[in-house]
Amino acid sequence: MSFTVEGRIVLITGAASGMGRLYAERAVRERAAAVVLWDVDAEALHETADSLGGAGSSVHSYVVDLASLSEITAAAAAVRNDVGIPAVLINNAGIVRGKYFWEHEQEADIALVMQINTLALMHLTRAFLPELIALREQARILNVASASGTLSVPRMSVYTASKWAVIGWSDSLRLELREAGHRHIKVTTLIPSYIRTGMFEGARGPLLTPLMDPADVVDKAWRALLAGRPRLQLPWSVALGSALRGVLPQPVWDVVAGRVFKVYSSMEHFTGRAQ
Numbered sequence: 001m002s003f004t005v006e007g008r009i010v011l012i013t014g015a016a017s018g019m020g021r022l023y024a025e026r027a028v029r030e031r032a033a034a035v036v037l038w039d040v041d042a043e044a045l046h047e048t049a050d051s052l053g054g055a056g057s058s059v060h061s062y063v064v065d066l067a068s069l070s071e072i073t074a075a076a077a078a079v080r081n082d083v084g085i086p087a088v089l090i091n092n093a094g095i096v097r098g099k100y101f102w103e104h105e106q107e108a109d110i111a112l113v114m115q116i117n118t119l120a121l122m123h124l125t126r127a128f129l130p131e132l133i134a135l136r137e138q139a140r141i142l143n144v145a146s147a148s149g150t151l152s153v154p155r156m157s158v159y160t161a162s163k164w165a166v167i168g169w170s171d172s173l174r175l176e177l178r179e180a181g182h183r184h185i186k187v188t189t190l191i192p193s194y195i196r197t198g199m200f201e202g203a204r205g206p207l208l209t210p211l212m213d214p215a216d217v218v219d220k221a222w223r224a225l226l227a228g229r230p231r232l233q234l235p236w237s238v239a240l241g242s243a244l245r246g247v248l249p250q251p252v253w254d255v256v257a258g259r260v261f262k263v264y265s266s267m268e269h270f271t272g273r274a275q
Helices: 018-029 042-052 069-082 106-135 157-181 214-227 236-247 250-260
Strands: 009-013 034-039 058-063 088-091 139-144 184-191 232-235
Touching: 009 106, 009 250, 018 034, 018 042, 018 214, 034 042, 034 088, 042 058, 042 069, 069 106, 069 214, 088 106, 106 139, 106 157, 106 184, 139 214, 157 184, 184 214, 214 232, 232 236, 236 250
Parallel strands: 009 034, 009 088, 034 058, 088 139, 139 184, 184 232
Antiparallel strands: none
16 A cells, blocks of 8 residues: 555744745645644744645744754654654754855854754654654654765855765665564655746856746655655756766766856855845
């Protein structure tokens, strides 16, 4: 029998807007028993929760600073007490800094990006994973990484590092669960290129890699999550770039990435949005 969210609890980070909100809307449409929304933006979070209320699923919102382990721990305890153990974890929240490494502030940029983009995923998953293992019921985890976690990108070194770490951790977790016999829990790693959410405003998609529609990415990621697919790279050119990077000598790859695919110049006009 295929996995569905119907009758189950779904927890989504970065749920107040953008793709997080789209995941929440999808969970409600597919009759999740409860949809748990985490975000640091209290106003947007409450607006999203209000918009989803009355559609069949119970909606629970928590203002959480994902840069804080203590807040993650407290919010996880509150969810456990108020709602129950989520059968679906969608680690969606993330931030980006688009500048040279030496222009990054130690706390506001380097530490914050790593805390939100990498450590928060680990802390949230760790908060519920032992119970998901013990329950022996089907569960799903979606970890949102990035194509920049497979290729070096100038003006995005810390973001790239954070997503590189997510890919390694997420897939290692998948293998650990399988090795330990906990096959009822499936881990999916989403590896997309630039998405038109405003987060990467000003960035230019490399050759054969146009900026993607958020709804289309969420649809594909959702189906991969339900199917328990280990990895989803979007669009197809992301897998091509990873393959070429693995076989070409570094000087040749630098020419291909820089002059042909324009990967190295994709962040030259980045403006982003307020984080």
